[in-house]
Structures are given as C-alpha cells and as structure tokens.
Amino acid sequence: MFFSRNLSDSRIKRECRLSLSTVTCYSGQGKQCEYPSTHVAVGCRCRCGCAGAECGGALRLVFLLLSVLGTTQFAGALLPSFSMPVGVTLTDGEEFEYIVVGAGAAGAPVAARLALAGASVLLVEAGGDPDPTSWVPAAFVALANPAMNYQYKTISNNVSCLSSWNRACQARRGKGLGGTTSINYMMYVRGNRHDFDELNITDWSWKQMEPYFLRYEGLQDLNLLPASSIPYHNTTGTMKIGFFEDSKNPWHSKIIDGYEALNFPHNPDVNGVSQIGVSRIIGYTYRNERMSTARGYLGRDDVKRKLKVAKYTRCTGVIIDDDNVARGITVVHGPSNARLRLYASREVILSAGALVTPQLLMLSGIGPADHLNEMGIPVRVDLPVGNNMTDHSMVSIYVKVEEPLNLPKEILNSSESGMLLPPSGSISLTDVTTFVNTLCYDFVNRQLTGNSTECELPTTQFYHLYTGRGLPIVEGVIFRYLGLDESVVNQLSEVSKNYALIRMTSVPLQPKSSGTVRLASVDPLQAPVIFPNYLSDDRDLEEMMRGIRIIEQLIETTVFKAAGASLVRLELKDCPSGGQQQDSDEYWRCYARHLTATTFHSVGTSALGRVLDARLRVRGVARLRVADASALPRLPRGNPAAAVIAFGERLADFLLEDNIN
Ligand SMILES: Cc1cc2nc3c(=O)[nH]c(=O)nc-3n(C[C@H](O)[C@H](O)[C@H](O)COP(=O)(O)OP(=O)(O)OC[C@H]3O[C@@H](n4cnc5c(N)ncnc54)[C@H](O)[C@@H]3O)c2cc1C
Numbered sequence: 036m037f038f039s040r041n042l043s044d045s046r047i048k049r050e051c052r053l054s055l056s057t058v059t060c061y062s063g064q065g066k067q068c069e070y071p072s073t074h075v076a077v078g079c080r081c082r083c084g085c086a087g088a089e090c091g092g093a094l095r096l097v098f099l100l101l102s103v104l105g106t107t108q109f110a111g112a113l114l115p116s117f118s119m120p121v122g123v124t125l126t127d128g129e130e131f132e133y134i135v136v137g138a139g140a141a142g143a144p145v146a147a148r149l150a151l152a153g154a155s156v157l158l159v160e161a162g163g164d165p166d167p168t169s170w171v172p173a174a175f176v177a178l179a180n181p182a183m184n185y186q187y188k189t190i191s192n193n194v195s196c197l198s199s200w201n202r203a204c205q206a207r208r209g210k211g212l213g214g215t216t217s218i219n220y221m222m223y224v225r226g227n228r229h230d231f232d233e234l235n236i237t238d239w240s241w242k243q244m245e246p247y248f249l250r251y252e253g254l255q256d257l258n259l260l261p262a263s264s265i266p267y268h269n270t271t272g273t274m275k276i277g278f279f280e281d282s283k284n285p286w287h288s289k290i291i292d293g294y295e296a297l298n299f300p301h302n303p304d305v306n307g308v309s310q311i312g313v314s315r316i317i318g319y320t321y322r323n324e325r326m327s328t329a330r331g332y333l334g335r336d337d338v339k340r341k342l343k344v345a346k347y348t349r350c351t352g353v354i355i356d357d358d359n360v361a362r363g364i365t366v367v368h369g370p371s372n373a374r375l376r377l378y379a380s381r382e383v384i385l386s387a388g389a390l391v392t393p394q395l396l397m398l399s400g401i402g403p404a405d406h407l408n409e410m411g412i413p414v415r416v417d418l419p420v421g422n423n424m425t426d427h428s429m430v431s432i433y434v435k436v437e438e439p440l441n442l443p444k445e446i447l448n449s450s451e452s453g454m455l456l457p458p459s460g461s462i463s464l465t466d467v468t469t470f471v472n473t474l475c476y477d478f479v480n481r482q483l484t485g486n487s488t489e490c491e492l493p494t495t496q497f498y499h500l501y502t503g504r505g506l507p508i509v510e511g512v513i514f515r516y517l518g519l520d521e522s523v524v525n526q527l528s529e530v531s532k533n534y535a536l537i538r539m540t541s542v543p544l545q546p547k548s549s550g551t552v553r554l555a556s557v558d559p560l561q562a563p564v565i566f567p568n569y570l571s572d573d574r575d576l577e578e579m580m581r582g583i584r585i586i587e588q589l590i591e592t593t594v595f596k597a598a599g600a601s602l603v604r605l606e607l608k609d610c611p612s613g614g615q616q617q618d619s620d621e622y623w624r625c626y627a628r629h630l631t632a633t634t635f636h637s638v639g640t641s642a643l644g645r646v647l648d649a650r651l652r653v654r655g656v657a658r659l660r661v662a663d664a665s666a667l668p669r670l671p672r673g674n675p676a677a678a679v680i681a682f683g684e685r686l687a688d689f690l691l692e693d694n695i696n
Pocket residue numbers: 136137138139140141142159160161162207208209210211212213214215216218219220221222223224348349350351386387388389391634635636637662663664665674675676677679
C-alpha cells in the first residue's frame with residue numbers, strides 16, 4: 036500500500052513514504068516530518084522537530100495499517116470516490132477578479148460560490164490536498180500530523196492548562212483544502228438562534244442568517260428526525276450531513292439513559308425546536324466518510340471547472356495602495372517558494388482563520404496602533420484586530436467503568452463503524468452530546484427542572500469520549516494527543532490497564548475570558564503570538580464547576596453504578612490530595628485549572644461590528660473583506676463550523692450584490 040525510498044543528505048537520513056498520492060517524510064529517528072511536496076520527484080524536504088505522538092505519526096500508521104490489512108471500509112475511505120481540484124502554477128503579476136486567502140470552512144464556500152456565479156477567482160491555500168486518512172471519520176486522532184495540522188504554541192497565563200506540556204494550551208488548526216473542516220470532530224451544531232439575535236447588529240439576526248445555514252445543508256437523515264424538525268432543515272445543500280453509523284458501543288445508549296435519569300430530555304435534533312437535552316449529534320459525514328468543505332464545495336465538478344486553486348501558496352500580506360484600497364496580495368508559492376504579487380481587480384477576501392487572518396491584517400498595517408508601532412509597521416487603520424479572542428475551553432473528568440478485556444482483533448473488525456470505533460473496544464468519540472443551562476439544574480433533587488425561556492439557552496455542552504480497557508499503547512497516544520503532561524498520562528494509562536475510561540468533557544459555552552493574537556515578528560512566515568487566556572475570568576471556572584458537579588451526579592445514576600463507575604481522582608501538583616480532600620470544591624477548581632484544554636473554537640479576532648462593518652468589509656480599507664472564524668463577534672452556543680460556513684455563504688452574496696457592475 037505504500038512505497039519507501041531513502042533520501043539522504045549530509046545531516047540526516049530521511050525516508051520518503053509514498054502512500055497513494057501523499058508523501059510523508061520520516062527522519063532517521065523515526066519521527067514524522069512536514070512534507071511540502073506531493074510528488075516524490077520533487078523530493079522529500081523534511082522539516083523535523085515535532086515530538087513523537089504529537090506528530091500523529093503513530094496513529095496515522097495504525098490507520099494506514101488497517102487499510103493494508105484490507106478492512107474494506109478503511110481501504111475504501113482511503114480511496115475517496117471524488118477528487119480534489121488540480122492546483123495551478125502562478126506567475127508574478129497575475130490578476131483575477133477576486134482572490135480568496137484560505138480554503139477552509141469559510142474560504143471554500145466564498146470562492147466556490149463566486150466561481151459558480153461566473154467570476155474569475157483565485158483561491159490561495161497554504162497546504163495541499165487533505166491526507167487520505169482524513170476521509171475516515173474515526174481517524175481524527177491521526178490527523179495531528181503537521182502536514183495538515185498547524186500545531187501552534189501558545190503563551191501560558193498560569194491559571195489554565197496547568198497539566199499540559201509547558202503549562203501551555205494547545206492550538207491546532209487544519210492546513211490544506213477544507214482547512215480545519217478536514218481535521219475536526221465533524222459535529223454539526225448551528226448554535227442557538229439567540230446567538231445572532233443577541234448581537235444587535237443590523238441585518239444579522241437569526242432570521243437573516245438562517246437562510247445561509249439552510250442553503251448549504253444537505254441533510255441525509257430527515258426521516259430519522261421528528262416531523263417538528265422538518266422546517267429547520269434542507270436536504271439538498273452541497274454539504275451532505277447525517278448521523279454517524281451506530282458503533283454498537285453499549286455506552287452510547289447508557290450515557291443517554293444516565294442523563295434521562297437526571298430528567299434531561301432526549302432531544303432528537305439540537306438544530307431543531309430546542310437545543311436542550313441529550314442528543315445523538317448530526318455530523319459532517321456522508322456514506323461513512325468525512326464531509327469537509329474541500330469535498331462539499333471544492334470537490335464539485337462544476338466548481339473544479341471554474342475555480343483556480345493555488346495549493347502550497349502562503350499569503351504573506353495584503354497589497355494596499357496609498358488611498359487605502361486593497362489591490363492584491365503577496366504570496367510565497369509552490370515548491371520553489373517563489374515570492375509573487377497577485378492582483379484582484381474587484382476584492383481581496385481573507386479567510387485564513389481566527390489566528391492567521393489577524394496576523395495578515397496586522398502585517399498589512401491594520402491593527403491596534405500601539406502594537407503596530409511597537410513592531411515598526413506603519414499604521415494604516417487603527418482597529419482592535421487580534422483582540423477579544425474567545426474560545427470554548429473545557430475540562431475533562433475521567434470516569435472508570437468495569438469492562439471485559441478487549442481483543443485487538445475487534446479493532447480490525449470495526450470496518451462497519453463510522454465515527455465510532457468498535458463495539459466494546461478501543462477509542463470512540465461518542466456522537467452523544469448534551470446541552471444544558473446549568474442554572475436550571477436542581478443539584479439537591481438531582482433533576483433538570485426549569486422550563487423558562489432562560490433554560491432554553493444552554494450554558495454548558497458535554498462531550499463523551501470512550502477508551503476501552505486493555506489498549507494502553509493506543510490510549511497513551513490518545514492522552515498525549517490531548518497534550519497532557521507525563522504525570523497525568525501515566526496515572527490515566529495505569530487506570531486504563533484495568534478499566535475502560537469515559538472522558539466526560541464540560542464546556543462553558545459563553546466564556547467571559549478572552550485572549551489575544553499578536554505578531555511575534557514582521558516575518559509573515561513566523562507564527563503569531565497566541566495568548567488564549569482561558570479561565571482568567573472566574574465566572575468561567577464556576578460554570579465548569581457546575582458542569583463537574585452534574586457529571587458527578589450522572590455517574591451516580593443506576594446505569595453508571597451498575598458498571599461500577601467512579602471518578603478518577605488524579606493527583607495534581609499543588610491540588611488537595613487524598614480521600615475527602617478530593618471531593619472538595621477546592622480540589623475540583625484546582626483540577627479544572629490543571630486539566631483545562633480547548634475545543635479549538637477561537638473566534639472574534641477580526642470581528643463583525645468591531646473590525647468589520649455589517650457587510651464584512653474591513654473598516655477604513657476599500658475592497659478588503661473577511662469571512663472566517665475571526666469574523667464571528669462571539670462564540671455560538673455550540674460548535675462553530677456551521678456558523679463559519681454560513682458566514683462564507685453570506686459573504687459570497689455580499690460580494691456579488693456589491694460588485695454587480
Ligand atoms: C481538532 C478540532 C476539532 C474541531 N471540531 C469541531 C466540530 O466537531 N464541529 C465544529 O463545528 N467545529 C469544530 N472545530 C472548529 C472548526 O473546525 C473551526 O472553527 C472552523 O473550521 C474555522 O474555520 P475558518 O474558515 O475560520 O478556518 P479554517 O477552517 O482553519 O481555514 C483556514 C484556512 O486558511 C489556510 N491558511 C492559513 N494561513 C494561510 C496563509 N497565510 N495563506 C494561505 N492560506 C492560509 C489554512 O491552511 C486553512 O486551510 C474543531 C477544530 C479543531 C481544530
């Protein structure tokens with residue numbers, strides 16, 4: 036299934052493995068490295084330095100091995116039934132009507148819609164085609180390899196992520212066509228209609244946004260939803276979505292039973308009448324394969340015929356003239372790293388995501404004047420770019436449950452599973468999620484009670500990840516994927532020798548803490564400085580505490596008790612230790628500050644209303660717009676990709692309307 040060849044240079048021996056269309060490089064130490072080329076003939080130019088499992092190499096190999104061993108579904112998924120657009124080679128000074136930077140959740144829809152409307156469009160993308168493993172929903176953990184995953188370093192605020200490597204939270208993002216939708220967890224949640232109504236920005240109410248959600252939605256499983264859901268869905272849109280295949284993991288229904296025992300409603304459709312309750316989530320999945328925006332938009336034949344896509348092309352700044360009109364962009368392009376200037380006769384659109392779009396704006400003189408002055412960049416427009424970055428931070432509690440020992444062969448029999456791996460073994464991110472307003476939960480009577488309008492606005496989302504007993508090596512990789520430090524990984528791996536673990540994650544949905552993105556240097560090829568600043572506002576910690584206390588009551592329900600469920604109480608530096616102490620609020624507050632992590636949902640760094648006007652134009656600069664997560668002024672009460680795609684759809688309409696002549 037894959038071929039190898041060795042390349043060597045004076046410093047290090049490198050091995051080039053060609054699997055289908057993808058080249059992956061391995062250093063002499065067996066570490067996976069970044070590969071910038073898609074063709075062996077171009078050579079294998081490794082950039083090593085990623086750490087072990089962080090590269091995603093180990094799990095990627097597990098999934099490749101599964102395909103080699105011939106489980107049909109995996110093999111099939113690695114050979115998707117559709118193709119990506121062919122990349123173009125650019126020359127200096129080329130002009131297009133529109134240039135879109137970034138082929139992710141928002142950039143792909145903007146570029147595809149403009150091209151379908153007959154415009155000449157260049158879509159510029161720093162990465163290449165998605166790795167073949169990305170089409171396999173269950174392989175999400177393997178997608179940590181740096182070829183398609185930026186693994187940014189963040190600055191610690193010393194009050195969160197204290198048990199992560201270097202006390203710094205992770206910041207992953209997808210690289211390549213589809214952007215982060217090619218590596219994410221595929222949960223399709225639109226958020227709450229009040230998320231838009233509460234913005235109080237003219238023309239941005241839910242009523243005005245709903246058509247854009249519906250326009251791209253291609254729901255496959257309307258027949259599995261109640262009749263009351265019908266008005267809330269479209270079955271014909273380009274992004275085909277549906278339920279994940281049933282994993283037959285018994286915990287799938289046991290978790291639902293547990294919540295029902297606490298009076299949580301079983302909600303068939305979080306995107307329908309109500310968001311509250313425990314639900315099986317609809318995913319960006321179609322015929323057991325991932326549905327990224329690369330597939331939903333860029334893989335369409337009509338789009339491929341019309342849209343020009345420049346892969347391995349990194350935008351380094353916006354060309355803005357003396358009258359503050361955006362004229363084009365500068366890029367580093369292709370294997371030769373050619374430095375080119377490209378022009379847009381109509382508009383430039385930045386869709387490089389919440390971390391890079393602000394970087395590009397600041398490099399182009401658009402940002403907070405004091406920071407630009409500090410960096411020696413002439414200020415074109417003084418705007419709060421990079422400020423108010425909010426993200427869904429989370430805390431995970433580990434519940435150990437008794438389970439018979441799994442046999443590895445069950446993994447190999449798992450070809451029927453979609454997002455979830457096999458019946459009673461290995462790793463499965465369950466597609467069960469729960470939304471609740473924790474202030475409507477009665478802790479004394481162990482019941483979700485309130486039914487006021489307020490109670491329809493969730494404050495916390497729960498996720499559940501199951502790892503089977505007896506697969507300590509794979510689990511070690513998972514815990515490392517989560518970026519946990521050695522002491523925590525060792526404690527969890529020890530427990531997992533004898534128990535299955537359910538990782539219960541509590542996510543405050545409307546965080547009050549916010550961070551920043553700033554330039555590290557004027558070199559556009561350097562990553563920005565990311566300061567997520569989780570839990571700097573104690574109200575977020577208190578929301579997490581309510582989430583933890585609900586999980587505690589969940590595992591005391593009959594269904595969990597029957598499996599001998601109990602909380603894993605980790606020994607953590609500077610937290611109360613031993614016995615009763617580990618039931619105290621002090622312990623759990625300390626725990627939350629240690630086990631903080633992120634759902635990678637940052638938004639708001641070039642926000643609508645603050646940096647952008649109501650038509651997503653950068654204030655003070657003509658012909659420059661933004662559509663991506665950075666444009667969302669605040670987090671939706673749910674997973675953000677659906678809203679980001681809707682922003683892309685809407686920007687395409689703005690561009691076509693405003694450039695009619
Ligand atoms: C691990 C993970 C799991 C997630 N799970 C979910 C989920 O289940 N459901 C959900 O709704 N959301 C999820 N998210 C979040 C969601 O995927 C993102 O919010 C969304 O994709 C952001 O879209 P975007 O358009 O802003 O950026 P992206 O989708 O990241 O796209 C940005 C694109 O720009 C490119 N780019 C960057 N810099 C440059 C440059 N200088 N020049 C050219 N191109 C450039 C990138 O390579 C990338 O392709 C998850 C995120 C992660 C990381």
